[in-house]
Amino acid sequence: MTIITGDDNKNKEDKGFDTELFCDALPKEIAPVSNKTIQKFYNWAQANSLWILAFGTGCGSIEMRPLYTARYDISRFGMAPRPTPRQSSLFIISGYASVKTMKRIIRSYEQMQNPKFVMGLGSCTINGGMYWDSYNTINRLDHYIPVDTYVAGCMPRPEALIAGFEELKKRILAGKAEGANEYAKNFQWYKANQKKIIKDWDMPDYNW
């Protein structure tokens, strides 16, 4: 892996943006630990400290707010909203994602550190929902970033979200939530799909 430092300022002219502040080395697959007991311990730890990236991408973010209140109280599951992608491990795409938001979603997702999981909230992320024939809203989220769990509904209530978290935990404990590895493995395919919709691509291919 090559970390691009401030000395490589020639990149700035080549690529059109400053590479001082991030690394644009491509993602790599991370193999599970060979010792199964340790891997299980890792999974258990990951499943019980899911921190949510508090980036409301669509109308469903309204449904996420009650989760933090005393009534639904998400912190009893070991979950908490975090302000930046670097601190969080769960990205909830809450509802429809327009192309403009998709750009921000991709950047935020890539900036999250492993382990990272994605949850698609609402019908819009599954098949476009009521915006299925819109000129500016994507239909299938899993063509752009890997999705671990979907919660169907328009909009799903906080109870449904909590059920979705439980499902996600089960997947993580079973070692099935391998979205980040999938992204690294099929990186070219994901990038091609992303570039198909984002026509003014003015950011690095991968950055974190």
Place this chain on the structure above:
Amino acid sequence: MKEMIDRIKQKFNAKDINQQKATLVFFTVEKKDLEGCVLYMKEFEGYGNLTMITAIDWIEKNQFQLTYHLHNYTNRTDVSIRTYIEREKPSMVSIHNLWAGARVFQREIKELFGIDFPGCPRVNDNFVLEGWDNIPPMRRDFDTKKYSEETYFPRPGRYKKDNVQFMEENLYPVEAEVKKSIADTVKKK
């Protein structure tokens, strides 16, 4: 309101005047008169608030309709001034000097309908769409469904139900069956 309408008729040759209710009136002026009309409404009739600018694509008439909605805070009345512009290379006078807020509406109309407002600051910047390279999406000759199907990987398995038929079949199954058999026999004959 009535006196105001008379003045407008005299000054700007307003046509198609329809008063929807006591506090709301629509009328049409020529494209060249529009700026003066809007300025007159603002300065002399007290319509100090530009509520919004809307655009309609009349593809059959080969025209765009722009509607300027103004509000008067003193007597709580609204006027909506319509004007028609040609559809080929559409261009309209910018009114950003009268209301700074008009810049936003004009920028949006430029992006979604492709109507140009020369001289308006930042009118060519992206508003909602980033990097759009097709014809403006709100024009009626733009096929939204086709574009979406070509671009956004539609998930197979979506089907449509006729609401009336679906409810009939679920709520009144016997009646629906009878109706269907009658329709079939009529078709056979």
